[in-house]
Amino acid sequence: MDANNALRPSKIIDEEVKWDKSKTIISKTDPVGTILYMNDTFEEASEYNKIELIGEPHNVIRHPDMPKVVFKVLWDNLKQGNNFHAIVKNLTRTGRYYWVITDFDVEKDDKGKVTGYTGRRKALPQSVIQKIEPLYKTLLEIEKIKGEKASELYFNSYLQEEVNSSYEDFVVKLFEDSGAAGSNGAIEDTPKEGGKIKKGINWFFFGETNPK
Structure with missing residues (x-):
């Protein structure tokens, strides 16, 4: 599904957007990537509001600096029901950018068919x-x-x-x-410690009280 060009900026600006990097960007989509839900942090980082993006394809925020092969690998895994971590540069409403690492919950029905995805994204060093x-x-x-x-x-x-x-x-x-x-x-x-994060990537996304 192609992004809605009317929502994408007409000019790309090589500047990182300012957002609260201590927070988690959350969105929920259907199996083909249509946005069903986004939290306030998504609004802040992307500079889009919920009214603009609900019902739109998630790739409306795909930055032109991102190679398509990365999304191919990501979607191949998600369609198979696998969680997947990826590093992504996203595009904002004003043409700026923000980098994130992703984590997904893959939602399935009683027959094991994928019904949607909840994506979590956090800032990177x-x-x-x-x-x-x-x-x-x-x-x-x-x-x-x-x-x-x-x-x-x-x-x-x-x-x-x-x-x-x-x-x-x-x-x-x-x-x-x-x-x-x-x-x-x-x-x-x-x-x-020893070249490893002590608490790991799951703790980074979910914390000690909600292990994955």
Whole structure:
């Protein structure tokens, strides 16, 4: 489903939007990505209000700097009923951007059919962005010049040859190697124990009182 161009900004601004990074962005969609619910933090970060986005495709906030292959991997996993962590650069109403790490609850009916998704997104430290951004730029350039299939082939080979892991494992490792959840719930560039976040990515999204 294509984004509604009328809602997208006419100009891209290379500037990060200001939002409360200690909070969690939450949205709920149907199986094809139509937005059914968004919280106030989503409004703040995206600069869209609920009236504008309810009923619209979630890709209305897709930033043109994001390679399509990342969303292909994400949606392939979600459609199979798998949670998936991804690092995403989103587009705001005014053409600015914000970076997040994602987590999903996949909702199913009694027969196991996927009925929708609840997505949670939280801010990342600059150190993670600096590591993932060059890869995304390379993938995007390949897509522009050689097409999406070539980008996918390079992406798969990169994961195999350079990081020896799946994309999700790569994302989680970047997260774990770069910081820990601070007392206010935001991720920070802080010392870590043994190269790992002590409480892990599930604690980062859900906290000790609501383990996943």
